[in-house]
Amino acid sequence: MDNSVRIKFDKIDRRILEILQANAKITNAQLSKDIGLSPAPTLERVKKLEQSGIIKSYHAKLDPERIGLGVSTFVLVSLIGHNKGNIDAFMREINEIPEVIECHHITGTGDFILKIIAKDITAYQKLMLEKVSEIKEVDSMQSMVILSTFKDSKVLPIPA
Amino acid sequence: MDNSVRIKFDKIDRRILEILQANAKITNAQLSKDIGLSPAPTLERVKKLEQSGIIKSYHAKLDPERIGLGVSTFVLVSLIGHNKGNIDAFMREINEIPEVIECHHITGTGDFILKIIAKDITAYQKLMLEKVSEIKEVDSMQSMVILSTFKDSKVLPIPA
DNA sequence: ATTTTGTACCACATAAAATTTTGTAAATCC
DNA sequence: GGATTTACAAAATTTTATGTGGTACAAAAT
Incomplete structure (x- = not known):
């Protein structure tokens, strides 16, 4: 049995997650172009991914x-x-x-x-x-x- | 001897690095408040840290x-x-x-x-x-x- | 000692981006 | 099949980032 909170995400969400993992500083405008949506629904998806806990946080990577x-x-x-x-x-x-x-x-x-x-x-x-x-x-x-x-x-x- | 590229950074830069590691999505306005400077020089410092390679990249952290x-x-x-x-x-x-x-x-x-x-x-x-x-x-x-x-x-x- | 140079900063103006709002079409659910 | 929800685009609004002078200060040069 699967007890964890399953939030469904489609191909577009997967793209968003891949892009934000690689580059968190991309603008919403550019992200929306990359995934082929307009800015508003793109932002909505990102917010949903953040609120659901799929995206936990954002971090700067330093050179040790x-x-x-x-x-x-x-x-x-x-x-x-x-x-x-x-x-x-x-x-x-x-x-x-x-x-x-x-x-x-x-x-x-x-x-x-x-x-x-x-x-x-x-x-x-x-x-x-x-x-x-x-x-x-x-x-x-x-x-x-x-x-x-x-x-x-x-x-x-x-x-x- | 130390052959590496040493970029000097002061206490304020250190604060910035600590904050951006913990939360890359902070706005420049908030960051400037936190470190006690106005937005312009704050942004300058961040850009300098990025260009010097101290900050390498920004990433979203997901929940595996x-x-x-x-x-x-x-x-x-x-x-x-x-x-x-x-x-x-x-x-x-x-x-x-x-x-x-x-x-x-x-x-x-x-x-x-x-x-x-x-x-x-x-x-x-x-x-x-x-x-x-x-x-x-x-x-x-x-x-x-x-x-x-x-x-x-x-x-x-x-x-x- | 005085000028010069450079740096770091602030305040304000402008440009860009994020975010909200509104309306519409498609998918989903009784 | 009608009602409800969901996803989306377009445009308006708000917020944020960025660029531009100008000032104070410190270090270096004269």
């Missing part, structure tokens, strides 16, 4: 290097216990650390995978020692430093 | 579930060879697969880590069997399925 963020990593984290209380406590702590930009609960090797970004290796080490590994629910950690990023697409493939 | 993408994974990939030719070939193949939304070259366990998104487990399996593992440079793969995502911040912490 240019703002002085030279080190990005993935970290596999195992927790000591796997009960809800522990996991919740861990999440609360993680939420307080702005350098941790992603946190996912996963199957497989570890319990969680984090994406962390820092100024340099020194700052990264300091962050890990003083913040992340200080979280008492954390058992072990394994860092994977990103040497280079080949693909970082902000466009999700929308199933037909 | 709502567009029918129920399965997200991280995949550790080891390549057969580690020479440049092999890596380039791998990259080219990866770029052709829209479901692979991230690809990073990493130290540690594997050679690469991918972030993949698919409709469901069936579609994911099909994708892995028919596309990813068909890439001849791929040796081994290890999938980590995301059970839930606790944090997915689009706001990078800008060092002082």
Whole structure:
């Protein structure tokens, strides 16, 4: 059974979503041309997609290097216990650390995978020692430093 | 020595970057109020940040579930060879697969880590069997399925 | 010390864009 | 088949972005 809120969207909506994922700053006039509608109904569709929660938010993508963020990593984290209380406590702590930009609960090797970004290796080490590994629910950690990023697409493939 | 293009940005620019990362759709009028300048110089600063490449692009963030993408994974990939030719070939193949939304070259366990998104487990399996593992440079793969995502911040912490 | 130059800003004017309104045709539902 | 809803276009209105002077200030040059 499908319990989620299903909002129907047609081919035109799919086009809109593809375009806005790739370029959120397109004007409504240009968007309407691209999808072959007039501005008013185009805007209506966009608003509907926003209100329904299909479009969650809009973000500027920065160049990490240019703002002085030279080190990005993935970290596999195992927790000591796997009960809800522990996991919740861990999440609360993680939420307080702005350098941790992603946190996912996963199957497989570890319990969680984090994406962390820092100024340099020194700052990264300091962050890990003083913040992340200080979280008492954390058992072990394994860092994977990103040497280079080949693909970082902000466009999700929308199933037909 | 620091070879990268350093564009200096002050406290106000940092504020702008923080705000635009969190909410790209803010009007210039509101942004100017938030940072305490008039609209004209605010817009100038934003344009400068865009032209300098600090701001790379703007994207709509969608709700994966709502567009029918129920399965997200991280995949550790080891390549057969580690020479440049092999890596380039791998990259080219990866770029052709829209479901692979991230690809990073990493130290540690594997050679690469991918972030993949698919409709469901069936579609994911099909994708892995028919596309990813068909890439001849791929040796081994290890999938980590995301059970839930606790944090997915689009706001990078800008060092002082 | 004084000029010059450049930068950062504000206030206002104009252009462009978003948004609302109104009316109409097509699709959907009793 | 008639009523209701939905999707759309066209035009009017409001909001926003952008361009233009002009001023103050700081740094560099004379």
